[in-house]
Structure formats: structure tokens, C-alpha cells
Amino acid sequence: MTRRDSYLRDVVWRRFRANRFAVVGGLVVLAMFALSILAPYITPYDPNTLDAYHVLLPPSSDHWFGTDEVGRDVFTRMLFGARISLKVGFVAVGIATMIGTVVGLVAGYYGGWLDSLLMRFVDIMFCFPTFFLILAVIAILEPSIWYIMLIIGLTGWMGVARLVRAEVLSLRERDYILAARVIGCSDPRIIFRHILPNAVGPVLVYATLGIAGAILTESSLSFLGIGVPPPTPSWGNILASGKEFLEFAWWLFLFPGLAIMVTVLSYYLVGEGIRDAMDPRFSSRR
Amino acid sequence: MLYYLAKRLLLMIPLLIGITIITFGVIHLAPGEPVEMQVAMNPKVSAEARERLRKFYELDKPLHIQYGKWVGRLVRLDFGRSFAPDGRPVIEKIRERLPVTISLNMIVLILEFALAIPIGVMAATHRDGPLDRWATVFVFLGFATPLFWLSLILMYLFGVKLGVLPISGLHSLGYEAHGIWWQAVDLAKHLVIPISVATFGSLAGLSRYMRTGMIEVLGQDYITTARAKGLSERVVIYRHALRNALLPAITILGLSVPGLIGGSVIFESIFAIPGMGKLFMDGVMARDYPLVMGVLVIGAVLTLIGNLLADLAYAVADPRIRHGRERAL
Numbered sequence: 078m079t080r081r082d083s084y085l086r087d088v089v090w091r092r093f094r095a096n097r098f099a100v101v102g103g104l105v106v107l108a109m110f111a112l113s114i115l116a117p118y119i120t121p122y123d124p125n126t127l128d129a130y131h132v133l134l135p136p137s138s139d140h141w142f143g144t145d146e147v148g149r150d151v152f153t154r155m156l157f158g159a160r161i162s163l164k165v166g167f168v169a170v171g172i173a174t175m176i177g178t179v180v181g182l183v184a185g186y187y188g189g190w191l192d193s194l195l196m197r198f199v200d201i202m203f204c205f206p207t208f209f210l211i212l213a214v215i216a217i218l219e220p221s222i223w224y225i226m227l228i229i230g231l232t233g234w235m236g237v238a239r240l241v242r243a244e245v246l247s248l249r250e251r252d253y254i255l256a257a258r259v260i261g262c263s264d265p266r267i268i269f270r271h272i273l274p275n276a277v278g279p280v281l282v283y284a285t286l287g288i289a290g291a292i293l294t295e296s297s298l299s300f301l302g303i304g305v306p307p308p309t310p311s312w313g314n315i316l317a318s319g320k321e322f323l324e325f326a327w328w329l330f331l332f333p334g335l336a337i338m339v340t341v342l343s344y345y346l347v348g349e350g351i352r353d354a355m356d357p358r359f360s361s362r363r
Numbered sequence: 364m365l366y367y368l369a370k371r372l373l374l375m376i377p378l379l380i381g382i383t384i385i386t387f388g389v390i391h392l393a394p395g396e397p398v399e400m401q402v403a404m405n406p407k408v409s410a411e412a413r414e415r416l417r418k419f420y421e422l423d424k425p426l427h428i429q430y431g432k433w434v435g436r437l438v439r440l441d442f443g444r445s446f447a448p449d450g451r452p453v454i455e456k457i458r459e460r461l462p463v464t465i466s467l468n469m470i471v472l473i474l475e476f477a478l479a480i481p482i483g484v485m486a487a488t489h490r491d492g493p494l495d496r497w498a499t500v501f502v503f504l505g506f507a508t509p510l511f512w513l514s515l516i517l518m519y520l521f522g523v524k525l526g527v528l529p530i531s532g533l534h535s536l537g538y539e540a541h542g543i544w545w546q547a548v549d550l551a552k553h554l555v556i557p558i559s560v561a562t563f564g565s566l567a568g569l570s571r572y573m574r575t576g577m578i579e580v581l582g583q584d585y586i587t588t589a590r591a592k593g594l595s596e597r598v599v600i601y602r603h604a605l606r607n608a609l610l611p612a613i614t615i616l617g618l619s620v621p622g623l624i625g626g627s628v629i630f631e632s633i634f635a636i637p638g639m640g641k642l643f644m645d646g647v648m649a650r651d652y653p654l655v656m657g658v659l660v661i662g663a664v665l666t667l668i669g670n671l672l673a674d675l676a677y678a679v680a681d682p683r684i685r686h687g688r689e690r691a692l
Contacts, residue, residue, distance in 0.1 A: 213389055301629075341508075
């Protein structure tokens with residue numbers, strides 16, 4: 078790493094830290110990780126054990142978020158649900174980012190007909206209301222968490238592809254890339270060592286926002302009855318089953334919704350915070 | 364301008380072809396056949412009748428022939444007949460539902476622009492101050508809230524608890540008997556919650572875009588010139604800066620079409636609004652393939668049209684685009 082790199086990193090980090098909302102968002106994101114990893118140590122209950130004697134209890138010191146219609150502790154289910162929801166977000170975005178990066182690199186670096194073909198494909202994919210495509214495929218296939226992650230990923234890579242391609246196009250003609258080619262670097266080496274690292278920032282921002290989007294999409298699918306299949310808890314399906322009890326067991330509905338809202342908001346704030354901190358146009362004039 | 368329009372229209376043809384290929388591919392990825400669904404629901408169907416059904420829907424032909432025939436019919440706006448018991452033409456069903464979804468989304472779009480632009484401008488002019496930060500949190504909150512959750516909470520509060528708003532559909536029972544004003548108020552009451560929630564959810568994209576655009580424009584030399592001339596800050600911002608920052612916002616108009624259409628599934632399901640989203644959802648659950656394919660194609664075409672209109676508006680508003688592209692040809 079050169080000194081210039083570490084200097085830039087310091088500047089970005091300092092600007093990010095100055096943005097209080099982004100920092101709070103970051104802390105919430107970290108806290109959610111900790112809670113979901115430590116879930117079994119935090120709660121004495123099991124997320125799937127039924128308890129006929131403690132059905133639909135309101136929040137109390139024993140059951141912080143109450144219990145559901147079959148006596149499961151809602152707080153416990155939400156801790157374990159956090160694992161599933163975060164997994165859906167990360168895997169789906171991982172898939173989308175990988176496809177998008179490869180497509181963007183290839184299109185931008187090689188250009189020509191390959192570029193035109195890939196970018197027309199991106200245009201076509203962008204035409205579909207994504208949620209319609211996801212619904213159509215998920216409803217046709219058997220409900221499973223893997224399909225959901227795969228489909229959200231397969232319908233979410235186009236933005237990354239455009240982003241990476243634009244970055245590659247602007248870097249491709251730089252002198253240092255020419256220099257690398259002159260000294261005999263291979264294409265893959267130029268792409269992965271000299272071009273890709275420069276595109277990491279924008280992709281990171283996009284991925285952060287994408288994770289939030291995927292968590293929301295999963296909850297919408299659950300609401301429509303085709304999300305992560307129960308009894309596996311996800312925030313989406315806890316919320317979806319809670320809607321039946323809205324009138325007399327508000328805790329089943331309120332808490333999972335709040336959890337999704339706070340988490341998604343935090344991811345957005347972090348993503349925007351990184352974007353603002355990295356953007357030279359936004360360097361503070363004050 | 365005509366030349367630009369013609370070129371733009373020609374460029375849509377490969378996209379249209381791509382849309383049909385993807386739609387067809389997605390539906391035919393499915394294991395099992397649509398006929399099996401109908402057969403499974405009806406034990407009286409014999410093997411022979413099943414074959415007849417397959418023939419009828421031409422499922423016995425190879426895929427590329429099925430695709431060719433389907434596209435051939437699409438060109439004539441024939442989307443086939445729905446698998447639903449009523450067996451009506453898909454295009455008829457879509458034609459019934461489309462105006463509802465489009466008009467609702469138009470209202471949301473108008474409100475979105477009316478609110479998001481001032482919010483974005485305000486955030487830009489108070490950059491990094493508390494007003495900017497809180498505006499950011501507010502619009503992102505709209506983005507981050509599961510909208511069905513918020514809708515149901517509001518529906519419960521205003522519809523069930525307070526009983527001041529109706530909870531589903533577009534009209535009250537027996538609305539035909541009342542005067543036009545009563546009907547208008549009735550319709551508005553039914554739409555208050557879905558439209559406000561949808562608008563709240565849509566603010567983030569455009570307002571952030573406006574904020575970025577304004578910050579960029581405000582840093583330009585001509586703004587400094589305007590300020591140096593002694594123009595009031597109001598004039599500088601609303602006369603000189605806003606106009607240029609608004610230009611890119613037109614593109615957002617086109618880009619937001621697929622999101623709005625996709626979101627209509629949720630709203631129309633919750634509030635029992637007879638629009639295209641509900642039609643699609645019902646079709647998906649019943650594996651009504653002709654209907655699902657029809658709505659997918661129409662949804663994508665609507666996006667194409669939205670983008671086309673946005674590009675044309677852009678070309679009208681910005682002579683650089685219009686002339687630049689013509690010369691480049």
C-alpha cells in the first residue's frame with residue numbers, strides 16, 4: 078500500500094466519522110451482527126419450541142417482546158430471525174455484486190460488440206419491474222430461502238454492472254494502465270490489480286444499499302406469503318404472521334417491523350455516509 | 364427532433380425483443396406444466412382430456428416454436444386467454460386494470476415531485492447542517508419502512524380504531540346512488556392512506572438526487588457570478604440554480620416507473636384495489652401463465668414508454684442533447 082492510499086483512507090474515515098448519523102447507523106449495523114451471532118447466549122428460549130401455556134402473552138420481563146400464537150418467545154425468534162434476514166441480504170447482494178462486477182469489467186475493458194451486447198442486456202433487465210420478476214419466479218418454484226436469495230441476486234446486479242463499467246471506462250485510458258500494458262502485464266492482472274481496486278468504493282456503497290433492499294424485499298415476499306418458509310424465523314415472516322393478530326396482539330406486529338425499519342435505515346445511512354465521505358465533490362468547504 | 368425521435372424508437376425494437384425472450388424464458392424455467400395445475404385441481408380430467416388441453420395450449424410443441432407463435436400473436440396484441448375459469452382474453456383483463464394502477468401512480472409521482480424537490484433543495488442549501496441531516500433521515504425512513512407494515516398500522520388506526528377512513532377498495536357500498544361530489548370525497552377517503560404511504564416511500568431517490576444536483580450546481584462559477592452581482596439568495600437558488608439542477612431529475616421520472624409498478628402489488632393487495640398489481644399477484648398464485656406473461660411484458664413496455672417520455676422531455680428541455688445527438692449521427 079502506498080502512502081497516498083493510506084492518506085486517502087484517513088481522509089475518508091475522518092469524514093465518515095464526522096457524520097454522526099452515519100456513525101450511529103454503523104453502530105446499529107454492528108450491534109445487529111453481534112445480536113444475531115450471540116443469539117443463543119442472549120436468550121434462554123428456543124425459537125421453535127411451542128408452549129401451549131404461554132400463548133399470546135404481552136411484553137413482560139420474562140418475554141420482552143411477548144409471545145406469539147403458539148407460545149414462542151418473540152424476542153428470541155427475532156434474534157434468530159436476524160440471522161436469516163441478514164443472511165438473505167448478504168448472500169443476495171453477494172451474488173448480485175459478483176455478477177455485476179464481472180459483467181461491468183468485461184464490458185468496460187473489452188468494449189466493442191461484447192460491450193454493446195452486455196449493456197443492451199442490462200437495459201432489458203432494467204425494464205422489468207423487478208418485484209414482478211421476483212414474484213413470478215418465486216411463485217413458480219418451490220418456496221425456499223436459497224431460491225429467494227438467488228432470485229433477488231439475479232435481478233439486482235445491473236446497477237453494479239453499469240457502475241463498474243463506467244469506472245473501467247474512465248480508468249482504461251489512463252497513463253498508468255498504458256504503462257502496465259507496456260511492461261507486459263496480462264489482461265487479468267491489469268483488470269484485477271490496477272482497475273478493480275479503484276472501483277471498490279462505489280461498489281461497496283451500492284452493496285450496502287442493496288443489502289437493505291434485499292431485507293425489505295424478503296419481508297414483502299413474506300407478507301405476500303411466498304417469503305422464507307416457516308418455521309424458520311425471518312423478520313419478514315414473523316411480521317407477516319403477526320398481521321393476523323394486529324388487533325389483539327400488537328407486539329407480534331410492531332417489533333419485527335421496527336427491527337426491519339431501524340436496520341434498513343442504518344444500512345442506508347452507512348452507505349450514504351461512505352458515499353459522501355469518498356466523493357471529492359463533497360469535500361467540505363467549511 | 365423528428366430524427367431524434369425516430370432513432371429513439373428504432374432503438375426500442377431490440378429491447379422489446381429482449382423483453383419477450385426473458386419473459387418467455389422465466390415462465391418456461393418452471394418445472395411442471397401449467398396444464399398439470401388445472402388437472403390437479405380437477406380429478407375428473409382423464410389422460411385424454413389432458414392431452415387435448417396440452418394441444419390446445421400448444422405445450423406439445425418445441426420451445427422455440429411456442430415462442431415464435433407467442434410473439435407472433437403479441438404483435439397483434441393477442442396475449443392469449445387466461446387460464447382462470449372465466450377464460451377471458453388476457454389483454455381485456457389488463458385493459459380493465461391498467462388505468463387504475465396508472466392513475467394512482469401518476470398521483471404518487473406528482474406528489475413525489477412536489478415534495479422531494481423542495482426537500483432536496485433545502486438539504487442542499489443547508490448542507491451538513493441539522494436540517495440537511497434530518498431531511499436525510501426522514502426520506503430514508505420512507506425508504507426503510509416496510510410499506511405494507513406502515514399501511515396496515517395506519518389502516519388499523521384510522522379505519523378500525525378511529526373509524527374515520529374506509530379500509531379497502533376504491534368505493535363505498537352503494538356509492539352510485541350519491542352525487543358526484545360525494546363520490547369524489549368517497550374515492551379520496553379510500554385513497555388517502557395508500558397514496559400517502561406510497562409517496563412517503565418514494566421520496567428518498569429524487570430528493571437525494573436533487574440534493575446532489577443542487578450542491579454541484581451551487582459550486583459552479585455562474586452561481587458565484589450571480590451572487591457577486593448582488594442578486595438575492597432566493598433568486599440565485601430558485602431562478603439560476605434550480606433550473607439546471609432540475610434537468611437530470613427528469614430522468615428519475617422514467618427510472619421510477621418499474622419501482623412504482625412493482626410496488627403496486629403490495630398496495631393493491633392490502634387495500635383490495637383492483638389494479639394491475641393485484642391482477643398479477645392473483646395470476647401468479649394461480650399459475651395463470653398467459654396472464655403472468657402478459658403483465659410482465661406490459662409492465663416492461665410501460666417502463667420503456669416512461670424512459671422514452673423522459674428522454675423526449677429531456678431533449679425538449681435541453682437543446683444540448685437535441686442538437687448534440689443529431690450532429691453526432
